[in-house]
Amino acid sequence: MRMFAVFKREYFQVVRKKSFLILTVLMPFLLAGLMIVPAALAMKGLSGKRVAVVDATGALSHAIEEERHREASPAARGPAGFAIGERGRSAGPLELTIEYVPAPRDSETILRETLARLNEASRRNPQRVDGVLAIPSDALSNPAARMTYYTRTSADFMTQERLARLVNHALVRIRLTGRGLAANEIDGLLRSAPLESVAISSTGAKKKGGELNFLAAFVFILLLLLPMLIYGQEIMRGIVAEKTDRVVEILVSSMSAMELLAGKVLGLAAAGLTQVGVWLSMGAVAAGFAGAASAGAGFRPLDLINPRLMVFFLVFYVLGYLVYACIYAVGGAISNSDKEAQQVAAPLILVIMIPWILAMPMLQSPQSALAVTLSLVPIFTPITMFLRIVVSEPPAWQIALSILLSVITIYILFWITAKIFRVGILSYGKRPTIPELVKWLKLA
Numbered sequence: 001m002r003m004f005a006v007f008k009r010e011y012f013q014v015v016r017k018k019s020f021l022i023l024t025v026l027m028p029f030l031l032a033g034l035m036i037v038p039a040a041l042a043m044k045g046l047s048g049k050r051v052a053v054v055d056a057t058g059a060l061s062h063a064i065e066e067e068r069h070r071e072a073s074p075a076a077r078g079p080a081g082f083a084i085g086e087r088g089r090s091a092g093p094l095e096l097t098i099e100y101v102p103a104p105r106d107s108e109t110i111l112r113e114t115l116a117r118l119n120e121a122s123r124r125n126p127q128r129v130d131g132v133l134a135i136p137s138d139a140l141s142n143p144a145a146r147m148t149y150y151t152r153t154s155a156d157f158m159t160q161e162r163l164a165r166l167v168n169h170a171l172v173r174i175r176l177t178g179r180g181l182a183a184n185e186i187d188g189l190l191r192s193a194p195l196e197s198v199a200i201s202s203t204g205a206k207k208k209g210g211e212l213n214f215l216a217a218f219v220f221i222l223l224l225l226l227p228m229l230i231y232g233q234e235i236m237r238g239i240v241a242e243k244t245d246r247v248v249e250i251l252v253s254s255m256s257a258m259e260l261l262a263g264k265v266l267g268l269a270a271a272g273l274t275q276v277g278v279w280l281s282m283g284a285v286a287a288g289f290a291g292a293a294s295a296g297a298g299f300r301p302l303d304l305i306n307p308r309l310m311v312f313f314l315v316f317y318v319l320g321y322l323v324y325a326c327i328y329a330v331g332g333a334i335s336n337s338d339k340e341a342q343q344v345a346a347p348l349i350l351v352i353m354i355p356w357i358l359a360m361p362m363l364q365s366p367q368s369a370l371a372v373t374l375s376l377v378p379i380f381t382p383i384t385m386f387l388r389i390v391v392s393e394p395p396a397w398q399i400a401l402s403i404l405l406s407v408i409t410i411y412i413l414f415w416i417t418a419k420i421f422r423v424g425i426l427s428y429g430k431r432p433t434i435p436e437l438v439k440w441l442k443l444a
Helices: 002-015 018-047 061-072 107-119 157-178 183-190 211-244 247-254 257-293 307-333 338-357 359-364 369-375 381-391 396-424 434-443
Strands: 050-055 082-084 090-093 097-102 131-135 148-151 198-200 206-208
Touching: 002 211, 002 257, 018 211, 018 257, 050 107, 050 157, 061 097, 061 157, 107 131, 107 148, 131 157, 148 157, 157 183, 211 257, 211 307, 211 338, 211 359, 211 381, 257 307, 257 396, 307 338, 307 381, 307 396, 338 359, 338 381, 359 369, 359 381, 369 381, 369 396, 381 396, 396 434
Parallel strands: 050 097, 050 131
Antiparallel strands: 082 090, 131 148, 198 206
């Protein structure tokens, strides 16, 4: 009952804060903004660009214009007005202004004059261009000919990729025409086939998703990481504050250190789970509306959120939180001020972020040695194993072993934390060294 009293106090102390309510409501919108705004700005930056194509062959004007019309046709459009590129992937928005500059004679002079327009300062100047693509005079006859793209930034790869694809299609079209092929035959030969990603489990079950599963994995990892970071540090700061105010001396006189520790950890875990539950509910509602709006296109976002995934999310959330909460509680018990607690928290945050840093290679190869090894290391298990579950289907024995190792680790950490907590919460002055911590474990 005394532990439950601490549990209630910690839980309601957090959920009644205005910051908790504001973060709970605004976080999904902030996450959505972090994903949508950069993509929207990138599309806006691309759609407003003007590029010049300096053609030393002088023969590609009609072919390039045909390719532009073909790319803008409804059949070539993907979702949200994107053009379908190689392998059926979205190639970018269609509002790219291309100025064709024929240069069959004196191409070097014309290229220099066109490159000078890159340095125009005012974006409103109609002579200003954002990039120049130079096509060599032997582009039609020499298979080894190279085109050159000039721009003010070396990172303008989206425009470069789209221009290269468009001009190469135009070159191939002219070459095939020269071989006597009809226009409709060339269209059939150059038509790209859409690519659909399907994951096959060990049981033979098929799971669609592709890039959406990739995105869902990152969202779920954030939902696991954020509460660990926020409420782990909340535990640390709370313990330091109670030590500073000497409140903890009153608390340990009426209950054991283990009851106090368990009440704090479980209370904040429940607060974090409440917050994540609200976020998931908001996400499910948004996915439902998105699914209804895109049902005609065969896209169903709710397919990414299934009961099995939610069960594993809950399991690994609790396991991950308890692992890191114990570590943060030790940090609070051995610290005497917020400054010392921040110094302890810095390496802990780096450790927690390791799965996030290595998320990309693990998402691309969830059965690799790196992913399997990290998913069986207890302090990384909750994030890495769940990440593998989202994008693939790990063997059942690996999932069971990871859960078992996490439970054993939590038991050991609670035992160690309780011993250090029992001595540390009543210790003031200099922060203990590692030998002193070992001594506390023997004495407690």
